[in-house]
Each structure stands twice: as structure tokens, then as C-alpha cells.
Amino acid sequence: MRGLSLTARLGLLFAACTATVSLLAGVLFTRASEAHFIELDQQLLDRRLAAFRTLVGDLRAPDDLAPRLEALMAELRLHPDLALRLEGADGQYWFNSAEGLRAPGRDGLQDWQQEGVDYRVYGAPLRPGDPSSPRLSLALDITHHQHFLERMQRLIWLTVGLSALATALLGAWAARSGLRPLHRMADVASGVSARSLTTRLDEQDVPGELVELVRAFNAMLGRLDDAFQRLSAFSADIAHELRTPLSNLLTQTQVILAQDRPLEDYREALHSNLEELQRLAQMVGDMLFLAKAEHGLLTTRRQPLELATELDALLDYFAAIAEDRRVTLVREGDAQFLADRDMLRRALSNLLDNALRFTPPGGLIRLDLATRSDGLYLTVANNGEDIPAEFLPRLFDRFFRADPARREGREHAGLGLAITRSIVQAHGGEIHCESSGGWTRFILRFPAT
Numbered sequence: 001m002r003g004l005s006l007t008a009r010l011g012l013l014f015a016a017c018t019a020t021v022s023l024l025a026g027v028l029f030t031r032a033s034e035a036h037f038i039e040l041d042q043q044l045l046d047r048r049l050a051a052f053r054t055l056v057g058d059l060r061a062p063d064d065l066a067p068r069l070e071a072l073m074a075e076l077r078l079h080p081d082l083a084l085r086l087e088g089a090d091g092q093y094w095f096n097s098a099e100g101l102r103a104p105g106r107d108g109l110q111d112w113q114q115e116g117v118d119y120r121v122y123g124a125p126l127r128p129g130d131p132s133s134p135r136l137s138l139a140l141d142i143t144h145h146q147h148f149l150e151r152m153q154r155l156i157w158l159t160v161g162l163s164a165l166a167t168a169l170l171g172a173w174a175a176r177s178g179l180r181p182l183h184r185m186a187d188v189a190s191g192v193s194a195r196s197l198t199t200r201l202d203e204q205d206v207p208g209e210l211v212e213l214v215r216a217f218n219a220m221l222g223r224l225d226d227a228f229q230r231l232s233a234f235s236a237d238i239a240h241e242l243r244t245p246l247s248n249l250l251t252q253t254q255v256i257l258a259q260d261r262p263l264e265d266y267r268e269a270l271h272s273n274l275e276e277l278q279r280l281a282q283m284v285g286d287m288l289f290l291a292k293a294e295h296g297l298l299t300t301r302r303q304p305l306e307l308a309t310e311l312d313a314l315l316d317y318f319a320a321i322a323e324d325r326r327v328t329l330v331r332e333g334d335a336q337f338l339a340d341r342d343m344l345r346r347a348l349s350n351l352l353d354n355a356l357r358f359t360p361p362g363g364l365i366r367l368d369l370a371t372r373s374d375g376l377y378l379t380v381a382n383n384g385e386d387i388p389a390e391f392l393p394r395l396f397d398r399f400f401r402a403d404p405a406r407r408e409g410r411e412h413a414g415l416g417l418a419i420t421r422s423i424v425q426a427h428g429g430e431i432h433c434e435s436s437g438g439w440t441r442f443i444l445r446f447p448a449t
Helices: 006-056 062-077 143-178 180-190 208-257 263-294 307-324 341-358 389-394 404-408 416-426
Strands: 082-087 093-096 108-114 117-125 135-141 303-306 328-332 336-339 364-372 375-383 430-436 439-446
Touching: 006 062, 006 082, 006 108, 006 117, 006 135, 006 143, 062 082, 062 093, 117 143, 143 180, 180 208, 208 263, 263 416, 303 307, 303 341, 307 328, 307 341, 307 364, 336 341, 341 364, 341 375, 341 416, 341 439, 389 430, 416 430
Parallel strands: 328 364
Antiparallel strands: 082 093, 082 135, 108 117, 117 135, 303 336, 364 375, 375 439, 430 439
């Protein structure tokens, strides 16, 4: 059934179920009819047996039958489908209304077939309890019963076949109608493109069993739409970020080459170009790092680290910059953690550099370490202007800047927080930002080791 459609499978399944139920019902009806006919025949034979015992119950020898023969034949003529046979205790035939019938002489009810005719034979002693009593056998022609049962069986098989066929067709139609939402889903899926990601399926017109599937399908389209929008924005940001340094390189080179200049001018132009090229190289390196992170290709060389020592080393590195900007750096807490030292320093350097750029003169930057039951928490907090709540979910997007007016900072391409999140996730952790009450906090949580 691998190649059959779901509609065909359901139709065949309905047909098989209907055929099975019809066949069982037919067999039960046939057995019930047979039992009913046997019961009717038994009652008829019991009445005839009682009548014949009344007529010839006192027979002692074959010669005693002659005076009663006419009455006996008259009784038999009332039932043309009934035959009577009398035989002595020694097995000698006394009377047989059907000369060719050779039915067995056993007691009780039994079936017998002779020359294409079906009989139900009932044998009993003429005088119960008398060992010398003649035996009496009644043979009832039940051919019409058998014909009825045969016709019934043929009708049952015909009914089974027709009902199976009708159920298969109706089942296929019902299945196709019930699966119409899936066909609509397939049509929507086949028509999905970059320009039609906003298409959604209506949940009101589908059966209850498919509501979850429709919701999952709509959610998938929503994720694709969001990812495509992000990718489009990312492409635009890349073009914007690369266009400025490339334009600077082209313009400056064209100006320098427009006429002969002193050697010092060429040297100065090369130094300027070198700065732009270094910025481009850094941007490309960061983008390659993020691409590896998105495909799970980052490899971490973890080792036991005293986080307090690592943080103090970073604070010493940024101390001169903080002093120039009159910002105080504070670290509290201690913890141990298995991490890649280089990656962790890069992530924390990005957070500290970010905090230094947006902390006002006289402000404070705090680094807090805390070990809790659900993991290790590292918080980088700085006071200053709050970040609008609508920007918080996008802070870790590539090239995103909460304040577009700050794009003039050429040394920052907007990839630092995206790289930080990738490093945290590579260590099995998570990061989020909170900004309220004049404080902005980047909270890193790592699983307990």
C-alpha cells in the first residue's frame, strides 16, 4: 500500500470494515435461520410421532398393520413431504412409504441426503421403554429449506460485495472531502515565495483534528517571514556597512592618483587605506564567526577558570579607558566555570566596550558573579539612559543599533552583541538584557557544572 494515496487507503479500509461486518452479520443470520428451521422441523416431527404412536402404537407383528393401513396412509397424505418407515426389533421392514429411501435407523434427529434430496430424519421406538417395540423413522423433505438457505448465502455474498464497493466509493469521497484542508495547505505551500510569506490558512474552516497542524503551518510561515525579513535587513546592512569603507578607499585612491604628489602624501593615503582595510577584515572575520556559530561549527576548548581572576584581568585592560571617561569599574562575587578562555574574554570585552560607550561621565559599571541552584549568573550592568523596551528583543541582531544616530562610530559595525550571544550559546548558556530605572543589565546564565 506504499504507493496508494491516503484517500485510497481510507476507502479500502472502509470497504474492508463494511465487508467484514456484513459477512459476520450474514453468517449469524444464516446460522440463526438454520437453527430456526431445525426447531420448526423438530416440533413438526414430534407432533407427527405422537400421532403415529396413537395410530399404530400397539403393533406387535407385521400382520397387525393391515387394519390400520388406510388410516396410516390418510395421515401421510396430509403431509406429502413426510415419509414413514416401520421396522421390527429385529431390523425387518414392516412398512416404508418411500420405497427408495434408505435413511439410517438411529434414534434422534439427523440429516440425510439421497439422490439430491435433503431429508431430516427422526428415529424413535414406537413404544418407549419396551425392548421388543418396533422402531419408527420419520423422514421430512427439507429441500426447500436448503434452497432458501443457499439463496440466502448467495444474497449475503452479493450484499457483501456491493456494500464493500459502495463503502469504498463513499469512503473515498468522504476522505477526499475531509482532507480538503490538507489540499489547500499543499496549494498554499506550493505557492509560497519570498513575496507571499504573509499568506495564512484559516483555522475556522478545518476539522478539529487539523487545527494544530494548521497552527503549526501558519507558525512556520510566520517564522519564515520573520527570517526572510531579517535576512533582507541583514543584506541591506552588509551593503551599507561595506559601501562606506569601499567608497572611502576608492575616493581617496582616485584623488591620490589624479596627479603627482609628494611621497609623504602617498604614505599617508596608504595608512588611511590600511585602517579601512583592517576594519573590513575585522567585519568579514566577525561575519565568518557568526556564520560558524549559526551552523554549530564553533569548537570550544574548555578549561577550569577562576572567573574572578578573568574579570579582574579584563577590568585592568579597560581601566585606562574608564579613567579617561571618568567611569568606575567594580567587580563582586566569585565562581568557577569550565569555558574557553579566549571566547569568554571576547564576549565579556564586547559587553564592557559597549557599557563604556554608553555610560555617562561619573557613571558606574558593575560585574556581578553569583552561583544559584539553576546555574551560574554573570551580570554586566551600567547606569545611564534606558534602552527603549521595543529595542530590547533586537539588541543581539547583527548590525542592529538602538540609536541610528550613532552610526558614525566607524570602529563599531554592530556585530559585538551578536558575537557575544553566539559565544554564550556555544557554552550552553543564554543571555538577555534588562533596562529600567537608569540601569542597563546584560545577564548571562550558564548551566551548573
